[in-house]
Amino acid sequence: MTEGPWTVAAFASGGGTNLQALLDHQAEQDDWRIGLLIVNREAGAADRARAAGVPVAVIPTRDRPDEVVAAETAAALDDAGADVLALCGYLRLLPADVVRRFSGRILNVHPALLPDFGGKGMYGMNVHRAVVEAGVPESGATVHFVTEEYDEGAILGQWSVEVRESDTPEVLAERVLRVEHRLYPRALDHLVRALRAGRTPERMPTVRLAEPPATHPTSSTEEP
Numbered sequence: 001m002t003e004g005p006w007t008v009a010a011f012a013s014g015g016g017t018n019l020q021a022l023l024d025h026q027a028e029q030d031d032w033r034i035g036l037l038i039v040n041r042e043a044g045a046a047d048r049a050r051a052a053g054v055p056v057a058v059i060p061t062r063d064r065p066d067e068v069v070a071a072e073t074a075a076a077l078d079d080a081g082a083d084v085l086a087l088c089g090y091l092r093l094l095p096a097d098v099v100r101r102f103s104g105r106i107l108n109v110h111p112a113l114l115p116d117f118g119g120k121g122m123y124g125m126n127v128h129r130a131v132v133e134a135g136v137p138e139s140g141a142t143v144h145f146v147t148e149e150y151d152e153g154a155i156l157g158q159w160s161v162e163v164r165e166s167d168t169p170e171v172l173a174e175r176v177l178r179v180e181h182r183l184y185p186r187a188l189d190h191l192v193r194a195l196r197a198g199r200t201p202e203r204m205p206t207v208r209l210a211e212p213p214a215t216h217p218t219s220s221t222e223e224p
Contacts, residue, residue: 006192007035009082010054011090014124016045017177018109018184019088023052025185031192036080038073040092055080061092070095084195086188087146091123099148104200106146107191108153109184111176113160114142118151128169128176138208139163139172141180143187157187157204161212178212 010019019037026033037049040061049056057076061069073095077085085094087108099106110118112127117139122130131139140160145153159179163172187204194201 005030006032006083006196007081008032008084008086008188008192009036009038009077009080010034010045010049010086010088011038011094012043012045012088013040013091014043014045014089016043016048016088018180019045020048021181022086022088022185022188023048023054025189029189031189031196032084034086036076036082038076038090040090045088066095070097073098074101084188084192085146086184088184089123093148093150094146096148099146104145105191105195106153107143107156107184107188108146108151109180109187110142110144110151111139111173111180112142113138113140113158114144114151114155120150122151125169125173128173131163132167132169132172137163139176140208141176141183143184143204155203156191156201157183159183159207159209161209175212179209182209182212183207 010022012019022034034054037045037054037056039046039056039058042058046056059069059072059076074097085102085106112118112131117127117130138160140158142155143157144155147153161175161179190204191201
């Protein structure tokens with residue numbers, strides 16, 4: 001672990017609005033800095049990272065042996081001196097060896113209130129369609145630890161918003177994304193500060209937002 005700010009390695013597959021939220025937030029604290037972005041294909045997230053001076057490693061995953069992807073990922077993390085990993089719309093499971101090595105130090109943000117509306121295939125607009133069709137009164141964002149299965153790690157933080165009768169999946173997606181942009185940087189702060197102090201982070205208080213304010217110019221989802 002480093003003496004100064006810890007190095008966060010981010011992972012993304014799409015536009016990277018949650019990555020942008022982390023990049024915008026990092027200047028407000030001294031505990032961590034994003035030192036690497038790993039993508040499995042060129043996308044908007046890579047452009048955001050390069051614009052911020054963050055190195056980008058493109059490690060394709062499609063039709064490649066798992067052990068090759070795992071080796072290249074581990075090498076990139078070693079080269080960056082990564083302390084903590086943050087998934088920002090990364091639509092692949094991390095290699096199992098990486099998950100085990102960084103156990104308790106990998107976060108993901110999910111656009112629903114887990115354990116509901118999670119699992120394989122539940123990302124982006126797929127989630128919001130399912131929420132609207134289910135007729136539930138609330139949705140929101142969940143930051144959780146990453147394990148070897150989709151969306152099954154322990155929850156670190158969860159903020160909710162109302163699902164309105166008039167909501168379409170697209171309208172709900174915009175509201176939830178604003179929650180993600182506020183919650184995720186705070187959850188990363190919370191994790192890193194606890195780990196730097198040698199503590200296991202406690203679950204953050206649940207927050208319900210009546211109308212989350214806009215944070216960044218964004219697209220409506222973290223779709224690829």
